Structures are given as structure tokens and as C-alpha cells.
Amino acid sequence: MSSILITGGSGFIGRHFCTQAQQLGFQLCVLTRNPEAAAVRLPASVRLIQRLSELEADYAPEVIVNLAGEPLAAGRWTQRRKQRFYDSRINLTDRLYDFCVARGHKPAVVISGSAIGYYGPGDQPVDEHSTAVDGFSHQLCKTWEQSAKRFETLGTRVCYLRTGIVLGEEGALARMLPPFKLALGGPIGSGKQGMSWIHINDMVGAILHCINNPQIGGPVNATAPHPVSNAEFSTCLGVALNRPARLPMPALMVKLLFGEMGEELLLQGQYVLPNKLLVSDFQFQYPDLEQALQQVVAG
Ligand SMILES: NC(=O)c1ccc[n+]([C@@H]2O[C@H](COP(=O)([O-])OP(=O)(O)OC[C@H]3O[C@@H](n4cnc5c(N)ncnc54)[C@H](OP(=O)(O)O)[C@@H]3O)[C@@H](O)[C@H]2O)c1
Numbered sequence: 001m002s003s004i005l006i007t008g009g010s011g012f013i014g015r016h017f018c019t020q021a022q023q024l025g026f027q028l029c030v031l032t033r034n035p036e037a038a039a040v041r042l043p044a045s046v047r048l049i050q051r052l053s054e055l056e057a058d059y060a061p062e063v064i065v066n067l068a069g070e071p072l073a074a075g076r077w078t079q080r081r082k083q084r085f086y087d088s089r090i091n092l093t094d095r096l097y098d099f100c101v102a103r104g105h106k107p108a109v110v111i112s113g114s115a116i117g118y119y120g121p122g123d124q125p126v127d128e129h130s131t132a133v134d135g136f137s138h139q140l141c142k143t144w145e146q147s148a149k150r151f152e153t154l155g156t157r158v159c160y161l162r163t164g165i166v167l168g169e170e171g172a173l174a175r176m177l178p179p180f181k182l183a184l185g186g187p188i189g190s191g192k193q194g195m196s197w198i199h200i201n202d203m204v205g206a207i208l209h210c211i212n213n214p215q216i217g218g219p220v221n222a223t224a225p226h227p228v229s230n231a232e233f234s235t236c237l238g239v240a241l242n243r244p245a246r247l248p249m250p251a252l253m254v255k256l257l258f259g260e261m262g263e264e265l266l267l268q269g270q271y272v273l274p275n276k277l278l279v280s281d282f283q284f285q286y287p288d289l290e291q292a293l294q295q296v297v298a299g
Contacts, residue, residue: 003027003060004211007092008067008113009046010038012170013163013203017065018042020204029061031068052099060105063211066112066148068092073172077136077261085140089113093147100154107156111210112148114141114160116196116223121268123194125227127275128162128219137264145219157217159210164223164272167286167296168200176237177297183243189251191231193269196223199286199295206274209282221274225287230269233289240293 004021008014009030018028019042028046032038035048042048049055070088075081093112100107118141119126120133132138145160152158165172179185198206206222228236238245254262274282286292 002062003029004063004065005029005031005061005096005107006065006067007031007096008069009065010034010041011067012168013166013200013207014065014067015041016168016200016204017067017207018046020208022046024208026063029055029059052095057103060103060107062108064096064107064110064112064151065207065211066093066096066110069113069144072137073175073261073265075261076259082136086143089140089144090147093144094150097147097150100151100156106154107151109157109159109211109214110148110151111159111161111207112144114145114162114219116162116164116221116270116272117141117264118145118162118219119270119272121193121264122270123192125271125273127273128221129275135264136260157214159217160219161206161210161222162219162272163203164196164198164221164227166200166203167197167292169296169299173293173296177241180234180237180241180243180245183245184247185234185238185243185245186247186249187231187234188249188254189230189267191229191234191248193230193267194227194271195230195233195269196221196227196272197233197289197292198222198224199284199292201285205285206277206282209277209280213280216276216280220276221272222277223272223274224284224289224292225274225278226289227271227273228289236289236293237297239290240297 022043070084117137120138234245
């Protein structure tokens with residue numbers, strides 16, 4: 001397979017994916033709202049388009065990697081922002097599907113985003129077969145997955161990446177680092193909530209693994225095999241930074257500052273196991289949190 005159409009290619013995960021995929025010889029095309037900004041972040045060989053209608057009639061990517069989405073953790077969840085979370089993910093996925101149908105094109109595989117928020121909160125380990133607890137994150141992920149599932153009617157293989165907290169120089173860790181560097185970090189709320197994480201290199205590896213392994217389909221948990229509690233995560237991050245990490249953030253403060261977003265993304269959590277990746281012999285570069293954090297912090 002040689003040609004990949006990517007949405008969200010300019011983002012944290014997308015940028016790392018594009019860099020790796022172009023080194024492997026794939027031809028890449030990124031759909032972006034802002035080609036000038038995307039060009040600064042992506043290898044020069046990546047084609048940038050603003051609209052699907054710019055694509056030639058015979059353009060037929062074998063793979064679609066669909067990652068675009070308004071960031072969830074950037075602030076409080078107002079009704080307006082919630083609508084943008086849906087529109088940026090589901091409407092775009094629907095447009096991709098309509099585009100393929102209109103062109104009579106059947107991609108071999110679609111790798112589409114989702115998140116571990118699919119499962120809702122829980123203190124017991126969950127894998128791809130587990131049932132979910134309802135809530136805003138669950139509904140958003142479920143609807144996004146259903147939208148991508150429509151590609152199956154074309155005979156396309158579809159994987160939904162139920163992605164954990166991706167550790168790298170951007171994303172959640174970048175937001176945590178400033179207080180932890182000042183020794184102002186610590187557990188959030190009870191500290192007992194699960195944190196299912198994955199190193200950015202393994203995230204990119206997991207996407208490529210799903211592309212290259214035709215037996216994989218449906219939901220795929222993109223998380224490391226050893227999820228930890230929030231308290232353990234704080235301690236590990238403190239050790240990686242050589243700073244104490246004992247200042248707890250009370251649940252009440254999280255609720256006051258961040259509202260529903262704080263409750264679902266910070267105070268609640270889940271212990272997610274990457275069953276499908278492990279069964280299909282995916283080799284994690286960073287299975288353990290200590291090494292993953294040491295690498296990112298040193299990086
Ligand atoms: N990073 C994580 O820890 C994590 C965890 C779970 C799930 N995910 C999901 O995985 C996907 C990629 O994550 P990421 O961390 O790479 O995200 P990111 O850095 O925020 O990038 C997302 C990309 O989506 C596009 N986008 C943002 N807002 C949009 C909007 N309103 N309409 C259309 N496009 C929009 C942007 O591309 P342009 O500006 O070029 O259009 C942006 O580069 C996201 O959908 C995210 O929800 C990420």
C-alpha cells in the first residue's frame with residue numbers, strides 16, 4: 001500500500017505519523033484547514049489540500065487515516081464547544097465517506113480516531129470486548145466510530161483507535177509539565193482513577209501496525225499494556241523530573257476550574273488493556289511508564 005490520505009495530519013499524532021510514514025515511502029496527502037501552518041509542521045513531500053474537491057478524479061488512496069478533531073482538553077465544555085467536537089469529527093468522517101462513495105472508491109483500510117473515553121469511568125481493567133459506561137465522552141466516541149463504520153459497507157476494513165493519553169512533547173504531558181517542574185504537581189482528586197497512556201512512538205507504530213495487518217479490524221485500544229493510577233503517574237513524573245510530586249489537586253478545585261471536562265478527563269479514568277495489539281504481536285517500544293516518561297522528559 002503506498003498512498004495515504006490523512007485528516008488531522010498537522011496535529012500532534014498526525015505530524016509524527018506523517019514523518020514516519022514518508023520515511024517508509026508512503027505518498028501522503030493531508031486535508032487541513034490551514035495549509036500554510038501545516039506546511040511548517042510537516043515534511044515538504046507531503047501534499048496539502050484544503051478541500052477534498054481539490055483531488056483529481058483518479059486519486060484513490062489505499063489508506064485513510066482520520067484523526068482530525070477539535071481538542072477536548074483545551075478548556076471547559078460549553079454547548080458551543082461540544083458541538084464543535086462533534087462537527088469536527090463526525091461531519092468530517094461523513095464527508096470522507098460521501099467523497100469515496102461519489103467517486104466509487106473503496107479504500108483498503110480506514111484507521112479512524114476514537115478514545116479510551118469510549119469506556120467511561122471504571123476501576124476494573126477493560127479491553128475491546130468490555131461494555132461502556134454512558135457519558136459525554138462515550139457518546140462522542142461511539143458516534144465517531146459509527147460514522148467511520150459506514151466505510152465497511154464499501155468493503156473497506158475499518159479500525160477505530162481507542163487512544164489513551166499520548167505521551168510526547170505536545171498533548172496532555174506538555175500541559176502537566178510546568179507545575180511538575182516547579183514541584184507544584186501531584187495527584188488529582190483521589191489519585192485512584194486509572195491513566196491509560198501510550199508513548200507517541202508506539203502510537204505511530206500502532207497506526208502502521210493496523211494498516212499492515214489485514215486481520216485487525218473494529219475497535220483497537222491504543223494504550224500501553226501497563227496502565228497506572230493517577231497517583232502512580234504523578235509519582236513517576238516527579239521521579240523523571242527529579243522533583244517532588246506530592247501537592248494534590250482537590251476534586252472540588254478541578255470541578256470549579258474545569259467543570260464537566262475536569263470531571264470526565266481528570267477526575268475519572270479507566271484501566272484500558274491493548275488486547276488486540278498484544279494478540280497481533282505488536283511490539284511496544286515503551287511498555288512501561290518509567291522509561292516512556294524518562295524518554296519524553298529527556299527528549
Ligand atoms: N493526543 C492524545 O492524547 C489523544 C488521546 C485520545 C484521542 N485523541 C484523538 O486523536 C486525534 C488526534 O489527536 P492529536 O493529539 O494529534 O490532536 P491535535 O494535535 O489537537 O490535532 C488535531 C488536528 O485536527 C484538526 N482540527 C482541530 N480542530 C478542528 C476543527 N474544529 N475542525 C476540523 N479540524 C480540526 C487540526 O488540523 P488542521 O488545523 O490542519 O485542520 C489538528 O491538527 C484527535 O481527534 C483526538 O481527539 C488524542
